[in-house]
Amino acid sequence: MHGIVVVTGGAAGLGAVIAETLLAHGHGVLLIDRDLTAARATADDLEARHGSPVAVVAADLSTIDGIQAAADALAGVSGITALVNNAGGWSPGPQYPDAEPDAWLGALTLDLVAPLLLAQRLWPRLAAVGGAGGGVGASGAVVNIGSSGGEGDEPYGSPEYGAAKAGLRRFTTSLGGRADVRVMAVVPGWIGLDRAHRQFAALTAEQQRATGRLIPPQEVADRVLHLLEHGRPGEVVELLE
Template identity: 45%
Template structure:
C-alpha cells in the first residue's frame, strides 16, 4: 500500500532524483518525468527496489501532449496525490537580450508555464482523490534584486513564487495545497566542482552550498502538512525560513 502517487519533473538526476527517492522512502509511488530516458529509468529502478511502484516517462513537459502523458501515467498507477514541479534551468549559450525570442521563451516555458500547465492538469484528478499537494521548486534568482546572468530564468522563477501565493485558494476550490521552495546554490556535483575551483577569498564571500537532503526534508514536510501558499526560502548556512504571507 503506497501513500499515493507523486509526479516529479526533472526527476532523473540531481535534485529531482533526490526528491523522487525521498518521496519513495516515505511511501509514495513515483512518476519520474525527464527528457533523459536513461536517467529516468535508472531512477525508477532505484525506487522499485524500495518496494514502491515507479514509472519513467521520457518527455518535454513544455509540450501539452507530453505533459498530459505524464499525468495519464500517474492516473494509471492510481492517480496523482503529489506534484513536484522541479524541472528547470537555462541553456548557457545565449541569454536575453542576445538570445532569440524563441530561446528565451523556451526558458520561461520550462520554468514557469510548464509548471502551470501540469498543475492545471492534476487539479481535477487530485480533487477526485480527496486532495493533494503541489510543490514548486523556484530559486533565489527569482527573489534577488541584483543583476543576473539569465534574466528570463530569474523572471520565470519570480513568477513561479507569485504563482504559488496567488494559487492558495486552490485549497478551498480543489482541496489542493500549492507551496514553493526557494533554494540558493544546491550542493550537487556541478556546484561542488565550481565551489572547489573558487579561490579561498571567493568561497569566503559566497554562501555555503545547501545539502540536497535539506531540500528534500523541506519538500516532504510541505507535502505532509504545509499550508497553502507557503513559500520557504533556503539560503546556504541558514535555517529554512517561511516567507510571511501578505494580503494585497
C-alpha cells in the same frame, strides 16, 4: 502506502533525491524526464532498493507539446495525489537578450509554463484527494521548486530563468487562498550537486563567502516531504543561507 507523487526532472540530481526521500517515507513515485534512458535507470535503482514500483514518463517539458504529452500520459495513471515541479534550469549558450527567442522561450516554458500547465491539468484529480475531513496533509498538493535566482533585485546571469523563478514563487503565493489543492514552494539557494561543488571550488575565497553555503539536496528533499505531508496553501520555505 501514500498515493503517487509525480516528480518532474526526476532522472538525476535533486529530482532523484526527492524521489528517493518520498519512497523512503511510503509515497509512490512517478518520474517525468526528457531522458528516458536515465529515468528508467533511476527508476530501476529505486525499485531495487525500496521494493516499490516507480513509473516513468518521457517528455520534454521545455515545449508545450511535451507538456501536453506528459499530461496526457498522466491521465492514464491512477492514484496521483501530488505533483513536485522540480524540472528547471538555464538554456545552454547565450542568455537573454543575446539568446535567440526559441532558446529563452524554452527556458520560460520549462521553468514556469510547465508547472502551471501540469498543475492545471492535474487540478481536478488533486482536488478530489482526501475528501471532506481528511486534514491538511490528506489533501492533494503541488510543490514548486523555486530558486534564489528569482529573489532580490541585483543583476543575474540568466534574466529568463530569474523571471521564471520569480513568477513561480508568485504563482505559489497567489494560490494561497485555495483550499481544494495546496500549492506550496521550496526556494533554495545554490544546490550542492556534484557540478555545483566543482564550480564552487573554482571560486575565490571572497566569491565563496558572497555565495554562501551550498544547500544539501537532502535538505531540499526533506522540506518537500514536509510540505507534502503538513504544508499550508501558499506556504513558501526559503533555504537561502
